[in-house]
Amino acid sequence: MHPAEPLKRGLKKRQRHKALILVVICTIFTATGQFFYKLASERLEFSFFALLTNTPLLLGLFFYFVGAMLMVFALKHAELSTVYPFISLTFIWVFIIGVLRFGEVINPLKLIGTATIVFGVGLIGRG
């Protein structure tokens, strides 16, 4: 074993941890983007000009964009299959936002459905 091997493995582990932290932050940004999308949907009009001046919409796009950039950087340090299961966190954040900020109902069908999707996406990602 090359003397630098343990060093390399430690480096890779730290890189992976860095990537996972970036992904978690990405999910928070993405969920925040969805929060603004919902706000934007409540003040929607069908004209192009109205879309451009819809502040929540612009904020939502911004947060979504930042989230995407974070993902791009995260993927530089880790495999997609490692990172994928954490993307499911977004569904959990959005669920919490929906219930707490928009007063949406919690019913068993929604809970089981969301949980199944969370696991499903994780499974797809792990490959």
Place this chain on the structure above:
Amino acid sequence: MAKIWIILPVVVFCTLLGAAGAILLKKAGSRLSLNPLRLMRNFNLIAGFSLYVLASIIFIYVLKLGELSAIYPLTSLSYVWVAIASARLLKERLTTGKLLGIGMVIIGVVLLTLK
């Protein structure tokens, strides 16, 4: 929820757009540079980005029709499309794990639309 007949097809359409955007962005990522001039000429980047924005705007219209926590999870379908597309276009294998995951996502989507 009778509006589901409007919501589901539109969300499926949005997720298809989003998946296409994601694939284009992934292709763009392989030629990513921080040079702004080069970035502007990266067609995959611009196309992928535009598809994403378009999908988001259409999605926002759909959000008007129902709850965020009920509609947003439906966007998980985009992961299903990307998995299927990767299997066909990039010759990535559709493992049992992936198929199981796809099945679970579909079940979850059905459960959510039943509400």
